Amino acid sequence: MSNSKEPLALYILAVRQKRHNDAVQVLTDVINTTTDKNDLLEYLQSRIESAYCDENYNQILKDCKELQNLGFHFDENKQLLPILFEAKYRVGSQKTIEELKQTATKFGLDLMLTRANRLEVFNLEVLFEKF
Numbered sequence: 001m002s003n004s005k006e007p008l009a010l011y012i013l014a015v016r017q018k019r020h021n022d023a024v025q026v027l028t029d030v031i032n033t034t035t036d037k038n039d040l041l042e043y044l045q046s047r048i049e050s051a052y053c054d055e056n057y058n059q060i061l062k063d064c065k066e067l068q069n070l071g072f073h074f075d076e077n078k079q080l081l082p083i084l085f086e087a088k089y090r091v092g093s094q095k096t097i098e099e100l101k102q103t104a105t106k107f108g109l110d111l112m113l114t115r116a117n118r119l120e121v122f123n124l125e126v127l128f129e130k131f
Contacts, residue, residue: 020054
């Protein structure tokens, strides 16, 4: 991305071209230089939406925590609630599934590994559909 363009133009272009990771980066650069609380609240909410499109659930959790630290209440933007809970679920369940796979591999438990793989597919593809 060119540094000569304004951040808003870069963000809009990234979103239109479905380059959500770039949109997250543009917003990160803007957030890092912003001191106004109201602007930060808006930028964080936009970054959460872009991170969701990019399936960057760890970023979503960090940004939701930062919003809360700034005094944000989720009744101000109820659309973020399902995104927050999906991110919590996906990050938490993925860690558990990875631990299960490592344990199954370590102890040579093929049936347990097969079940972990099935659980992973079910967890991430069936339980949550894009809103």
